[in-house]
Amino acid sequence: MNVRNDWTLEEVTELFDLPFMDLVFQAQHVHRLFQAPNTVQISTLLSIKTGACPEDCAYCPQSVRFDTGLESSELMEIESVVARARAAKDAGATRFCMGAAYRSPKPKDLRLVAAMISEVKALRMETCATLGMLSASQARELKEAGLDFYNHNLDTSARYYEKIITTRLYQDRLDTLQAVREAGINVCCGGIVGMGEEHEDRVALLHTLATLPEHPQSVPINQLVRVAGTPLADAAALDPFDFVRMIAAARILMPLSHVRLSAGRGQMSDELQALCFMAGANSIFYGEKLLTTGNPDAEHDQRLFRRLKIAAEPSPDSSAAFQAATSPAARLGATAPLSVASFPDER
Numbered sequence: 001m002n003v004r005n006d007w008t009l010e011e012v013t014e015l016f017d018l019p020f021m022d023l024v025f026q027a028q029h030v031h032r033l034f035q036a037p038n039t040v041q042i043s044t045l046l047s048i049k050t051g052a053c054p055e056d057c058a059y060c061p062q063s064v065r066f067d068t069g070l071e072s073s074e075l076m077e078i079e080s081v082v083a084r085a086r087a088a089k090d091a092g093a094t095r096f097c098m099g100a101a102y103r104s105p106k107p108k109d110l111r112l113v114a115a116m117i118s119e120v121k122a123l124r125m126e127t128c129a130t131l132g133m134l135s136a137s138q139a140r141e142l143k144e145a146g147l148d149f150y151n152h153n154l155d156t157s158a159r160y161y162e163k164i165i166t167t168r169l170y171q172d173r174l175d176t177l178q179a180v181r182e183a184g185i186n187v188c189c190g191g192i193v194g195m196g197e198e199h200e201d202r203v204a205l206l207h208t209l210a211t212l213p214e215h216p217q218s219v220p221i222n223q224l225v226r227v228a229g230t231p232l233a234d235a236a237a238l239d240p241f242d243f244v245r246m247i248a249a250a251r252i253l254m255p256l257s258h259v260r261l262s263a264g265r266g267q268m269s270d271e272l273q274a275l276c277f278m279a280g281a282n283s284i285f286y287g288e289k290l291l292t293t294g295n296p297d298a299e300h301d302q303r304l305f306r307r308l309k310i311a312a313e314p315s316p317d318s319s320a321a322f323q324a325a326t327s328p329a330a331r332l333g334a335t336a337p338l339s340v341a342s343f344p345d346e347r
């Protein structure tokens with residue numbers, strides 16, 4: 001089985017049209033061919049600059065245009081960010097993702113964020129940032145600072161995008177993704193489900209992601225967190241099985257990528273999350289807060305992982321045991337050793 005980026009819209013549509021069990025079965029099969037089963041990559045998010053964003057993304061509590069009661073704050077001090085990264089590492093996270101409510105960063109802010117990245121990298125954590133649109137030279141500056149991943153979501157289909165955001169174009173997003181890719185930074189790019197989009201929009205989003213010149217190394221699938229005061233506060237609830245379908249299709253189309261069960265876990269049962277892992281999700285945000293909204297607390301996630309015998313995936317450079325977990329035998333379906341990594345309280 002090859003990794004392809006020439007998927008047709010018809011092929012993606014056919015996946016979505018499969019009976020649910022066939023789709024999840026196929027996704028789990030692909031998962032075991034290409035990924036280490038029973039391991040999940042653990043990222044922690046921190047909002048390093050909150051609110052007062054000039055963009056009008058209809059889902060977002062941080063837009064200056066909506067009254068969501070959110071308190072905005074300036075860019076955090078480097079020392080405070082590093083302290084939070086260290087705490088996240090001590091709690092078991094291997095990647096630290098710094099999010100800022102910018103349309104695009106100003107040169108002075110980019111320099112400060114670059115300094116944060118270098119210091120977090122020095123903790124031997126993987127670094128990730130999400131700062132809005134970047135030019136090619138800004139992307140290179142972040143790469144030089146040691147940035148491993150840049151998160152920049154397409155969010156939905158090109159067609160539906162203009163119903164959700166009017167202050168920038170889909171093409172702007174694609175241009176930033178290109179700048180990031182060409183700077184040699186891993187791309188983290190996915191979308192949101194539950195914004196009132198049609199079935200075709202979900203198909204089109206996954207088709208766009210899976211036909212980029214390279215698949216994003218990380219694909220976050222967010223369930224809309226409905227925040228009071230945003231235009232999508234009263235969006236219709238999503239059928240949970242449709243969310244699982246999205247994860248399963250992403251897994252099949254982008255077999256080498258980490259698929260992240262991203263925002264929305266706070267509203268999901270443990271059983272639904274387990275179904276998402278079954279369908280090929282192998283990354284989560286860990287810690288009680290996403291950027292501005294809640295996430296399951298760390299103890300709850302540790303318990304869930306123990307119940308499912310899921311291990312935290314170590315950062316790529318940290319352990320020989322991880323290589324065992326990703327060995328050809330493991331990829332062909334042998335169960336990964338559960339001892340490859342554990343949360344600190346299990347040692």
Ligand code: SAM
Binds near residue numbers: 155
């Ligand atoms: N301002 C930057 C940008 O938009 O690229 C970075 C931060 S922005 C908050 C990062 C991503 O968070 C968005 O692209 C969107 O996919 C996701 N997001 C924001 N609000 C959300 C919500 N209420 N529910 C689910 N995902 C959300």
Ligand code: DTB
Binds near residue numbers: 151290292
């Ligand atoms: C992503 O895809 N989801 C994260 C991260 N990338 C930056 C953000 C989720 C935000 C949920 C709403 C909030 O907490 O503000």
Ligand code: SF4
Binds near residue numbers: 056063100102132
């Ligand atoms: Fe601003 Fe990003 Fe929120 Fe859009 S998603 S309003 S760009 S912080």
